[in-house]
Amino acid sequence: MAEPHVTPPRLTLRGITKAYPGCLANDSIDLNIEPAEIHALLGENGAGKSTLMKVIYGLVKPDHGELLWDGLPIDIRDPAHARKLGIGMVFQHFSLFETLTVTENIALALGDDAGDLPTLAKRISEVSTRYGMALNPDREVHTLSVGERQRVEIVRCLVQPIKLLILDEPTSVLTPQEVETLFVTLRQLASEGCSILFISHKLHEVRALCHHATILRAGRVSGECTPQEESSESLARMMVGDDTPISTDYPKVLADEPFLQVRGLSRLSEDPFGVDLQSISFDVHTGEILGIAGVAGNGQEELLGALSGENEIDNHDAIHFPHGAVGQLSPRQRRAAGMAFVPEERLGRGAVPDMSLKDNALLTGFLTGLVKKGMISHRKTRTFAEQIIERYRVKTPGTETHAASLSGGNLQKFIIGREIMQQPKLLIAAHPTWGVDIGAATAIHKALIELRDKGAAILVVSEDIDELFQISDRIGALCHGRLSPIKPTPQTSINEVGRWMAGDFSETDVASSATVSA
Amino acid sequence: MDIDLITNILYAMVRTGTPLLLVALGELVCEKSGVLNLGQEGMLLMGAVVGFVAALLSGSLMLGFLLAIIAGVTMSLLFGVIALGFNANQVATGLALTIFGTGLSAFIGTEFVGKPINGLDPYALPLLSDIPLIGKMLFAQDLVVYLSFGLFAAVYWFFRSSRPGLVVKAVGENPHAANAIGLPVMRTRYLAVMFGGAMAGLAGGYLSIAYTPLWVENMSAGRGWIALALVVFASWKVERVLLGAWLFGLASILHLVFQGLGFSISSNLLAILPYAATILVLVLLSRNQVRARLLAPMSLGKSFHASS
Numbered sequence: 001m002a003e004p005h006v007t008p009p010r011l012t013l014r015g016i017t018k019a020y021p022g023c024l025a026n027d028s029i030d031l032n033i034e035p036a037e038i039h040a041l042l043g044e045n046g047a048g049k050s051t052l053m054k055v056i057y058g059l060v061k062p063d064h065g066e067l068l069w070d071g072l073p074i075d076i077r078d079p080a081h082a083r084k085l086g087i088g089m090v091f092q093h094f095s096l097f098e099t100l101t102v103t104e105n106i107a108l109a110l111g112d113d114a115g116d117l118p119t120l121a122k123r124i125s126e127v128s129t130r131y132g133m134a135l136n137p138d139r140e141v142h143t144l145s146v147g148e149r150q151r152v153e154i155v156r157c158l159v160q161p162i163k164l165l166i167l168d169e170p171t172s173v174l175t176p177q178e179v180e181t182l183f184v185t186l187r188q189l190a191s192e193g194c195s196i197l198f199i200s201h202k203l204h205e206v207r208a209l210c211h212h213a214t215i216l217r218a219g220r221v222s223g224e225c226t227p228q229e230e231s232s233e234s235l236a237r238m239m240v241g242d243d244t245p246i247s248t249d250y251p252k253v254l255a256d257e258p259f260l261q262v263r264g265l266s267r268l269s270e271d272p273f274g275v276d277l278q279s280i281s282f283d284v285h286t287g288e289i290l291g292i293a294g295v296a297g298n299g300q301e302e303l304l305g306a307l308s309g310e311n312e313i314d315n316h317d318a319i320h321f322p323h324g325a326v327g328q329l330s331p332r333q334r335r336a337a338g339m340a341f342v343p344e345e346r347l348g349r350g351a352v353p354d355m356s357l358k359d360n361a362l363l364t365g366f367l368t369g370l371v372k373k374g375m376i377s378h379r380k381t382r383t384f385a386e387q388i389i390e391r392y393r394v395k396t397p398g399t400e401t402h403a404a405s406l407s408g409g410n411l412q413k414f415i416i417g418r419e420i421m422q423q424p425k426l427l428i429a430a431h432p433t434w435g436v437d438i439g440a441a442t443a444i445h446k447a448l449i450e451l452r453d454k455g456a457a458i459l460v461v462s463e464d465i466d467e468l469f470q471i472s473d474r475i476g477a478l479c480h481g482r483l484s485p486i487k488p489t490p491q492t493s494i495n496e497v498g499r500w501m502a503g504d505f506s507e508t509d510v511a512s513s514a515t516v517s518a
Numbered sequence: 519m520d521i522d523l524i525t526n527i528l529y530a531m532v533r534t535g536t537p538l539l540l541v542a543l544g545e546l547v548c549e550k551s552g553v554l555n556l557g558q559e560g561m562l563l564m565g566a567v568v569g570f571v572a573a574l575l576s577g578s579l580m581l582g583f584l585l586a587i588i589a590g591v592t593m594s595l596l597f598g599v600i601a602l603g604f605n606a607n608q609v610a611t612g613l614a615l616t617i618f619g620t621g622l623s624a625f626i627g628t629e630f631v632g633k634p635i636n637g638l639d640p641y642a643l644p645l646l647s648d649i650p651l652i653g654k655m656l657f658a659q660d661l662v663v664y665l666s667f668g669l670f671a672a673v674y675w676f677f678r679s680s681r682p683g684l685v686v687k688a689v690g691e692n693p694h695a696a697n698a699i700g701l702p703v704m705r706t707r708y709l710a711v712m713f714g715g716a717m718a719g720l721a722g723g724y725l726s727i728a729y730t731p732l733w734v735e736n737m738s739a740g741r742g743w744i745a746l747a748l749v750v751f752a753s754w755k756v757e758r759v760l761l762g763a764w765l766f767g768l769a770s771i772l773h774l775v776f777q778g779l780g781f782s783i784s785s786n787l788l789a790i791l792p793y794a795a796t797i798l799v800l801v802l803l804s805r806n807q808v809r810a811r812l813l814a815p816m817s818l819g820k821s822f823h824a825s826s
Contacts (some may be wrong), residue, residue: 058700059697059698078700079698079699079700080700082700083700089698091695091698094695095692095694095695095696095698095699096692096695097687097688097691097692097695097696098691098692098812098816099687099691099812099816100684100687100688100691104684107681107684108684108685108688108696108699108701109699109700111700112681114681142812
């Protein structure tokens with residue numbers, strides 16, 4: 001990179017600084033993106049990736065610093081201006097309108113350049129075919145799968161001249177096979193001269209795809225490198241710094257004494273966009289972690305609701321604990337029988353935002369002697385909360401802090417700690433490390449393994465397939481409300497589970513794996 | 519029942535339905551952008567009193583209508599600044615606007631109660647108005663009724679084929695996504711709220727200048743609320759707003775019809791018909807969850823702040 005550029009970089013950031021109250025999101029960030037380059041922006045949650053990309057897309061004004069576009073200083077006023085320059089963005093939480101068609105959605109983003117809808121629909125078909133992303137322009141978005149919605153977002157950027165495509169964590173909602181397809185598209189785009197800014201925290205994807213990487217930590221650039229020349233460990237080190245433990249491999253175990261038995265669990269969803277569970281059967285054994293993979297919206301919420309007791313099921317015999325069927329029991333009765341539950345949403349379901357950590361500790365801990373004859377023992381509750389905070393290294397001023405003021409990772413450590421401290425016989429955890437930084441994720445994984453080794457049955461439902469391979473002893477996947485075969489983790493592969501996530505399994509597969517495990 | 523009676527019922531139905539149609543069209547646009555303005559009754563009354571006073575003092579009906587519209591827009595801007603600018607709760611703000619408008623209109627109109635003006639006369643279109651049954655209903659009305667036909671067509675076209683209509687729908691469904699792709703969420707919502715105010719103001723003017731050309735305190739008699747119910751009744755579809763407005767118009771003159779036919783049914787009982795119909799429609803709609811969720815603007819009543 002020493003020789004002078006014949007052409008200037010597509011985009012240059014110089015000293016970009018953006019402060020929010022109480023937090024310096026971007027601290028003097030420099031970045032160069034060349035034409036036709038796939039550039040990774042790597043960092044943990046809260047490292048400042050989102051703020052930086054919002055600056056580039058004109059959604060946020062930086063406090064200091066300048067942007068150069070094709071070598072010339074520019075002030076990007078708003079997203080419309082960014083689009084005019086040829087900057088397209090694929091959001092992590094899609095910016096689509098569910099009740100409108102694909103064409104209408106794209107027309108909205110294009111502004112006055114959209115032209116009439118039939119012509120635009122034709123262009124959409126052309127672009128989507130050219131880049132291998134099948135898409136029907138007349139479908140309403142609410143009928144599309146998550147992967148298809150992402151295609152809409154990408155095609156939306158490609159129907160107009162594009163010079164820089166920004167993708168924010170694009171693979172978090174895709175199966176491994178869909179990720180491969182996406183990478184093919186992105187490489188094709190780059191080969192045609194489009195620059196790509198690929199925002200991610202998944203190291204192997206960055207190594208597989210990107211030409212260059214800029215690593216952010218706590219709002220600053222902590223490293224630049226060519227990802228192919230680095231190991232995942234060295235990249236992770238740059239992301240988290242020197243003093244944070246990075247997750248390791250955990251020994252896998254095989255257990256055979258079932259605690260939770262699910263047999264033929266079927267349930268029609270009452271949510272219009274929900275998924276019906278179709279005759280789901282599996283066991284979670286004492287002393288093992290069962291991982292269930294799957295792209296969000298394939299029945300996870302429905303399964304978790306049925307298991308936790310929040311949603312009623314018709315067939316009460318479908319869910320068994322060792323002492324009998326629990327299908328008709330309330331969540332509280334199931335907890336009394338040894339179950340603990342970590343829901344997906346931390347605020348509002350896992351914890352009450354405006355209540356103190358102490359009161360939140362009481363919410364599920366009340367069965368463990370914190371309440372005597374209807375009276376709350378505040379001393380014991382405080383001690384309980386203090387123990388959680390200490391044991392699980394929750395960063396908080398104290399037990400009176402409101403749950404809402406904790407960062408996502410800290411609150412998650414608190415919630416998981418609260419459940420584990422009650423020494424459950426069965427722990428059901430949904431997305432335990434979603435949005436949590438690597439350090440906290442490692443702490444949570446260790447806590448789960450420790451609980452497993454003490455003899456608890458653990459069910460982890462997660463979208464993060466890497467996480468599941470790391471901690472699960474056996475693994476399966478949900479797709480459209482059907483459960484794939486379940487195999488011991490060492491006997492399967494990410495590719496196989498990826499196919500399961502896409503629904504590529506038959507009833508006979510499921511049946512044969514059930515007999516193997518039984 | 520003779521044909522003259524039916525002709526007259528249809529004529530009265532459209533006349534009675536016109537203020538409902540105007541208010542409901544305005545509220546429909548407003549709600550499609552995600553803003554629930556429960557202040558329709560207050561804006562309606564302010565339009566009525568301001569329009570009447572202006573027409574009485576100036577002698578110009580057109581000036582009356584113009585000022586009625588301006589009064590409605592001003593009221594809606596008050597709502598907009600509080601509910602959109604300061605992100606206050608839309609339901610509370612709307613209710614406050616109704617209470618405020620009811621009180622202020624009574625105050626302004628104290629000295630004008632019962633004073634007569636020469637109201638807006640119907641203008642029968644030659645030939646067309648002689649068509650049996652529907653001729654009088656559609657072509658022997660006054661200018662505001664004709665205008666309401668035009669406004670209905672305009673709103674219908676707006677949502678069906680225009681890009682701004684698409685923008686309004688998008689903003690009402692997911693303002694955060696709209697903001698992210700660069701649509702002007704706040705401007706769209708302000709304009710939608712102002713359109714709602716203009717329509718309510720015009721409807722108020724119609725009440726006090728054309729429909730019953732005089733000012734009486736609280737003369738809107740709940741029409742703002744009926745119009746709100748009407749939007750739900752129409753399940754946010756423009757063409758159903760027209761049908762609903764005329765249907766509700768018919769319901770509110772039914773007691774006269776029944777009197778004419780010699781039945782006696784309490785007019786109070788008949789007055790609940792629009793609301794009963796709305797509840798019935800809500801029940802029917804909610805039988806199918808998917809449809810119900812797709813019909814109402816998804817972010818209706820939720821405030822939006824660009825930085826979050």
